[in-house]
């Protein structure tokens with residue numbers, strides 16, 4: 001394949017197809033030079049888009065508008081239910097509406113630094129460049145963003161940056177952006193340019209003569225396997241955080257689509273880069289099915305602390321003392337102490353590790369010992385006083401200040417506070433929230449080049465499903481930005497690069513042998529799952545896998561632990577395939593069978609994540625190898641040996657995966673140690 | 678806590694359904710769906726078919742979960758989806774009756790899972806602003822009154838769950854449709870297509886077999902996102918406008 005060449009040492013070198021030229025000019029030059037497809041030809045070209053999250057819905061709608069014949073798939077009952085709906089805090093854009101010194105370059109710089117120098121410069125710069133247009137597009141679609149009294153768009157701050165560039169719609173930004181994209185998609189469905197397949201799960205990728213030409217999908221209502229052919233295939237199928245069982249992801253999030261692509265030879269990029277989000281509601285019991293995020297936006301106003309004294313923490317854990325009884329002097333605002341420049345708004349990986357350090361010291365504040373406080377009291381006081389001033393109340397009493405302050409907080413974060421209370425039964429206006437880190441996002445994903453194309457020609461990956469822009473750690477409010485950038489503004493151009501060469505390719509015939517074979521492989525696998533008829537539920541394997549991943553490949557990783565974990569997972573996989581019980585049949589609506597297929601894929605992907613974590617003998621971003629840290633416990637990167645993207649070729653279970661490196665070159669940013677102090 | 682569950686079981690759309698009774702042991706920290714997970718684990722252990730139900734986000738935002746609990750869509754708590762309902766609101770020995778959302782336009786697929794794709798088709802009929810990618814002007818070019826944006830948001834908070842339909846004795850989708858009409862119609866960007874939007878969405882709503890609205894108000898009472906009846910009044914006014922302007 002032309003995408004690989006050998007470097008001096010005989011190692012495979014990968015071609016990321018970044019256009020030549022100055023960083024600021026690459027994308028505009030690319031756009032003006034990329035071959036076009038005429039409207040008449042577009043009508044003859046079929047595109048499959050799997051996924052209707054921000055990335056998939058935006059892409060399907062935009063490609064439909066351009067005139068391609070789009071076939072769009074989701075396993076949900078409606079495109080509007082994609083996991084993007086749950087995003088809370090906001091979306092970044094370099095608009096500089098606040099006049100606080102923001103710019104495309106600064107957003108680019110923050111993202112590269114936030115990602116701990118493990119992302120590709122050209123892609124990230126393009127992302128920053130198109131970010132502003134996303135906001136314009138969303139506003140035009142009717143997304144009701146927060147506004148100032150003067151009617152202009154309002155912004156707030158997120159972690160890891162010193163400007164306010166985050167646009168939001170209360171605590172439901174993802175919902176509103178997805179509804180915007182869903183509406184555009186609905187319009188194309190009504191116009192007939194997009195054909196929508198709900199409750200269809202992609203279970204195989206079909207490759208014909210080296211190019212991605214279709215998929216096998218299971219109609220989840222009838223269980224029937226269906227073949228779909230197209231000139232190219234786009235995967236916008238989201239992240240794989242659920243490999244950890246407990247995560248903030250929706251229950252249905254899974255890796256099946258991308259994993260099928262990997263099994264067909266697509267490279268998996270940086271699989272071990274996982275984001276552990278610092279502010280989630282702590283685990284409370286074994287029955288728990290998922291974890292709930294408390295948006296990072298809360299760190300604009302919430303202060304994170306633990307008791308200074310171990311005795312106090314112990315009393316709190318036993319229920320003998322309350323947070324509010326601990327005097328200011330006996331509290332440790334550990335983020336403010338350790339990182340004065342960024343304080344509570346350090347990036348997620350940094351905040352998560354710091355919370356773990358305090359809890360490991362025995363200072364945790366929940367019965368399990370795994371929680372720290374997020375406290376709004378100072379903000380309530382501050383806002384209350386300022387509001388009283390505005391209302392011309394001189395010398396207001398404490399109760400008035402608190403009441404006014406709580407009103408301001410409620411306006412900003414009301415739904416999050418309600419959600420917290422619903423789950424925990426505690427009122428966060430009165431007592432600080434308890435939070436702990438949880439798996440949230442996967443920076444890793446299918447390796448893609450500048451065109452968002454994988455190494456399989458005609459197979460594209462967008463949104464969380466690709467590995468592209470966030471390096472080893474994603475900044476808050478940047479996933480929505482990336483998903484929509486990919487779907488609205490990047491893929492519609494870059495796909496032309498591939499499709500312009502395909503205008504002579506007739507409709508893909510799904511009677512071809514490649515389709516027949518793919519379908520029979522899927523069918524055989526499903527039957528196997530049903531026929532095992534073992535003892536244990538699918539859920540039980542998923543839980544066990546999750547625990548291994550969390551214990552050994554979570555917030556802290558070590559060589560010994562990872563090696564052990566790899567062995568455990570291999571055993572677990574063997575046991576799954578001989579002792580799982582899947583009720584029902586293949587030819588009916590069968591949610592347990594769906595889950596079984598997904599867990600089977602997680603059991604393979606989990607191993608690759610571990611292989612990747614073992615290979616990366618350095619600490620960077622969310623990947624913290626205990627052996628590689630500074631004396632202060634910060635990550636210790638090794639740029640000399642690891643300034644590369646790991647692209648893994650997965651062969652089969654019997655062979656070691658092969659590592660292909662994409663060396664990262666930093667021409668516009670000076671690579672430095674990442675400090676938020 | 679020990680609970681007695683009476684759950685609607687129905688193999689497929691055309692099969693005859695019936696209630697079946699189960700015993701389950703839950704604790705007060707579980708969510709309602711986690712309690713059902715426990716039941717399903719139990720059923721799987723006994724090599725029986727688990728109860729099918731729709732769910733995904735489990736935090737009250739995707740709109741997937743949908744069940745009638747003791748006669749009320751999404752259960753007893755105000756402004757709470759099924760997935761956000763916690764077991765601390767139940768007590769030892771309670772009997773809980775669980776059924777699917779029932780409405781002519783929402784056929785049952787299996788057990789507690791229903792087909793709500795009619796909602797998608799209502800949106801496809803006009804629940805959007807006609808703007809192509811890349812055509813937009815600067816986001817601040819048209820200032821939007823803060824109250825309008827906020828009211829629009831209140832309507833846009835609809836999660837498309839269908840509880841309003843399940844609660845309505847007529848199986849009407851007025852609240853859902855009106856919420857979308859308000860969301861878009863309250864913004865300057867959405868005003869232009871307001872009248873045709875209303876006309877087309879209401880027409881689709883009727884074609885899907887949703888009932889008429891007789892101002893019962895059960896939809897608002899059961900809506901987990903507290904979508905207000907005001908939206909229906911707003912849409913009714915627009916419908917009169919639509920009749921007046923239709924050719």
Ligand SMILES: Cc1cc2nc3c(=O)[nH]c(=O)nc-3n(C[C@H](O)[C@H](O)[C@H](O)COP(=O)(O)OP(=O)(O)OC[C@H]3O[C@@H](n4cnc5c(N)ncnc54)[C@H](O)[C@@H]3O)c2cc1C
Pocket residue numbers: 050051052053054055056073074075076079081082083084085086087088089090091173174200201202203236237238239248249250253254256257293295440441462463464465476477478479480481483
């Ligand atoms: C609780 C929470 C809050 C968040 N808040 C923020 C935030 O404030 N700001 C921010 O920037 N980011 C946030 N994120 C991250 C962000 O929401 C996600 O990264 C992003 O929405 C992913 O979008 P996507 O389009 O790539 O995938 P998704 O939205 O996950 O969509 C995946 C789609 O693929 C479909 N699919 C998957 N597999 C298959 C298959 N095999 N066959 C058919 N269809 C399939 C699904 O049905 C779905 O339609 C948050 C994430 C979580 C969990």
Ligand code: SF4
Pocket residue numbers: 834835836837838839840841842852853856896899900901902903904
């Ligand atoms: S109006 Fe309320 S009840 Fe009806 S679909 Fe929307 S959120 Fe659900």
Ligand code: FES
Pocket residue numbers: 731732733734735736737738739740741742758759760761
């Ligand atoms: S599962 Fe998403 S709203 Fe209940």
